[in-house]
Amino acid sequence: MSSPAPAVRNSATMLRRNLLHARRYPSLTLNLLLTPIMLLLLFVYVFGDTMSAGMSMSSMGMGMGTGTGPGGAGGADRSAYVAYLVPGLLLMTIGSTTVGTAVSVSNDMTEGIVARFRTMPIHRGSVLTGHVIGSVLQSVVSVVLVGAVAAAIGFRSTDATALEWLAALGLLTLFATALTWIAVGMGLISPNAEAASNNALPLIFLPLVSSTFVPIDAMPGWIQPVAEYQPFTPAIETLRGLLLGTEIGHNGWLAPAWCLALCALGYFWSRSVFDKSGRK
């Protein structure tokens, strides 16, 4: 029974189960989308003019890179700030969605259904695989929804080619996979759903102190290291570069490196916690 077929079929079944949950209770997923969408609207329509005015001279402008300096001539209008904001909010959407993953993994572990799975002749890893694939798909759908809202209020990619769009989608998926594995681990170590949603808070908190809203060099000095040396910032800068043509630079390899490292960390962490929790 070591052939891959049963493992794949078991994982597919687990994936169907998770997607069924998401379809049956869309409010859980939609609630998680509220944060990025509200932030998008808040920062564009409420703070938008101030934010863009404050940043236009330093680093945003039409160039909108971190260190590219004032690019276009006084293009600090609302649509420019929308463009600046959207890449970060798309990644933040992934962070929010994976909080839901941590909660549902924790629910699974505490409600006894996983104990049942463990006493069945099924592939052990399929429980986690189902969660991860389901959650990544949910993230992609969430990103599309938030992207649609962004497009509705004026977000346009300046010059992205089909290849760049594809790369952007690939980066978003890779990033979602990385955060999902971390969230699965957080869900596994949490004794209940409340603890899981608390433990997963960094996934919401980190994008707030990244280059989502303002360039890093516009931040106070003490927080700049926090903003710079974390997974969101390089991913945001890479996404900006792909969609808006800003300079990507070393972020082009830093972003996937972060993702792969987080994937590996989350995977081995989750597997070890999951296996240990079974064979006490």
Added chain:
Amino acid sequence: MSVMPTSSYDGGTQPPPATSSASSVSAASGSGSVSALPPVSAVSAIGLCKAYGDKTVLDGIDLRIPAGSVFALLGPNGAGKTTTVQILSTLVSADGGQAQVAGHDLATAGRRVRAAIGVTGQFSAVDGLITGEENMLLMADLHLLPRREGRRVAAGLLERFGLTEVARKPASTYSGGMRRRLDIAMTLVGSPRVIFLDEPTTGLDPRSRHNMWQIIRELVTDGVTVFLTTQYLEEADELADRVAVLNNGRIAAEGTPGELKRLVPGGHVRLRFTAPDAYRAAAAALPESTRDDADLTLQVPGDGSQRALRSLLDRLDTAGVEADELTVHTPDLDDVFFALTKETAR
């Protein structure tokens, strides 16, 4: 004078489980897909040990459960019942000892054990977010049944457990009894040969409990071996062919309910009087009896057999007294349980 046996073990009201199951073992193994000979012992364990930190939970458990029988592991809370089930169902590994389930070694053939067993835990392991039917199809998919067969098996089991009408409602809306029934139905999807039921009736109302008992009896008629844990003596008495009393991580006693009851003294005839004179006369005629002066009752040790009863009545006649009420008390599992777990009770 009225003769009414109370709280006596009445073996006549339940079908003889041993014979009904023995005949169906061969039938089940013949029709099943597994061609191996049915093992003589569905479960056998020697010296199972388990400790969590410095707390010893199991301290050398030996078990031998014949295929096709109902075995009850009886014990107070914290005795180690659930741990025993977790070990035998491969959820948890033992620190010491060895065990075979359905002929496969737990340590070396966990996957084969899992393929042969079904487990219904202490707290229902159903997915509350999806419907009963979806839960059943989930099990069918995980057992790699073809889609059509999965639907057929699911529908059949839902029907058998009276869940057809609620099959399309989320399992979280089910009553406690319905959830347990769904839980057992899910367990049966994989056609297990050994079923573990960890406290299957804890928290159920009396009606659901009797319902569950009926279900468990029917399981055995399919040739399945049932390993159940319970803290209810009545339940073990009702269902089990053999009972083991687990106390403080050790098997304190093991045998048929009848054998266990014979382990403890406690059989007696209880005579109740309304007239103090008659009571005193009877007490004088039966010096071996235990007196309860306030209640005007006498307890005369005896096994309640016809011969013992006749001699007792003769002695009362000779003394010229007549009891107003006579009850025969044979020891029940409660007596066994309390006698065996007395030393450690807090």
